[in-house]
Amino acid sequence: MVGQVFGNAKVFKEAVKEHAIKQGRSIWFPYNEKSRVQGVCKCKLDICSWSIWASCYEKNSPTLMIKTLNDKHTFPRVYKNLLANSTWLAKRNMEALRPGKEFKMFDFLEQWSKSHFRDWSKCDMLLNNLCESVNGDRVILVARSAHIFSMVEMIRVKIIKRRAKRSIDLEKWYQNIGLRVAEFMELQAQHSGQFVAHWGGEGHYQINRGSTSYAVVDLDQRTCTCRRWNLT
Incomplete structure (x- = not known):
């Protein structure tokens, strides 16, 4: 989220990597310095506009703050993410692998091997797409600094306007699926x-x-x- 602060560049990159792994995205850092770091989507077709930029919160301070964030991925999830390497895996399971701990290989495979993943529905639309589409709006960023009643009123008005606009847009729609889904299906067809x-x-x-x-x-x-x- 824009405005979020991190202790230093290393902490920021670790947080971005963790988010990318959980979301099934592959990212890299074209700018990787102590005072500024940029992360972009590492898609081979160069069609994804996802990016994040963080720079010094204060002059001569290692603290970084997110200045810009484009959180919309236009490239599908990846299933071979090089960010999930042995170092990341070891950090995640360090406590379980300590000497004296009872360790079962099946429990390990159930968490990290695709052959043992559970296959029930894991759709994140309700808590991800719908919420993030509102959280990333400029009105929400402005409303956060207002008093509670003013904030709620600003959000209410925004939602009313948004629903009205979407209703008008739906009247012009001619397909049975959404635009983003149609674009994704076209990409998969290629x-x-x-x-x-x-x-x-x-x-x-x-x-x-x-x-x-x-x-x-x-x-x-x-x-x-x-x-x-x-x-x-």
Whole structure:
């Protein structure tokens, strides 16, 4: 969030990395100095506008404050995130791996191996997309500095105007899915050109990537051996 303060550049980068790993994003830091740090999305197609910029809160101070933040990702989640390396994994499990602690390998795999992840719904729309779309609005940033009654009134008026605008926009809409979803589906359709599906009968398909077998899809059960369908 814009205005958030961190003790130094290292603390800021660790927080950004932790957020990126949890959100399934790959980021890097083109500017990486003690007085200023910038993080951007590390997508190969250079189509994602996500970025964050933090610089000195006070002159000659190591403290950094987030100055600008574009929190909208236009590139899909990644499943091979290089940020989740052995160092990050060791820090997360240091306490559990200490000598004398009872350690069960299955518990470890259940947390960190995709083959053991639970596949129930993990949709974060309710607590992420809807909330963040409001929190990132300039009106909210201004309202935060007002008294409680003024703040609530400003938010109420903003929501009324927003609902009215969205209602007008919906009258012009001509598709069954939202614009962002349509753009995402189009991007996935472009990527699907590298795969070939071979029918195996009764709703089963083998997916090949070049000359290599990639996965087996069961349309009846809506499962895939790559487990991406199950885990997302």
